Amino acid sequence: xxxxxxxxxxxxxxxxxxxxxxxxxxxxxxxxxxxxxxxxxxxxxxxxxxxxxxxxxxxxxxxxxxxxxxxx
Numbered sequence: 001x002x003x004x005x006x007x008x009x010x011x012x013x014x015x016x017x018x019x020x021x022x023x024x025x026x027x028x029x030x031x032x033x034x035x036x037x038x039x040x041x042x043x044x045x046x047x048x049x050x051x052x053x054x055x056x057x058x059x060x061x062x063x064x065x066x067x068x069x070x071x072x
């Protein structure tokens with residue numbers, strides 16, 4: 001059997017995924033949608049929410065997930 005697992009870096013930590021994974025699917029699986037607003041950096045580029053379904057995480061990619069915090 002071929003191992004399709006990949007390693008990506010999420011918020012500075014290496015993490016294994018079962019294979020190439022859509023960003024939107026990862027966010028849904030981790031319960032990050034529908035709660036506090038988040039911003040996404042993918043390989044050092046900001047990804048607009050409208051494009052989260054188009055991004056596919058691959059071996060060696062880096063993802064930064066930032067929760068928005070309000071206050072004054």
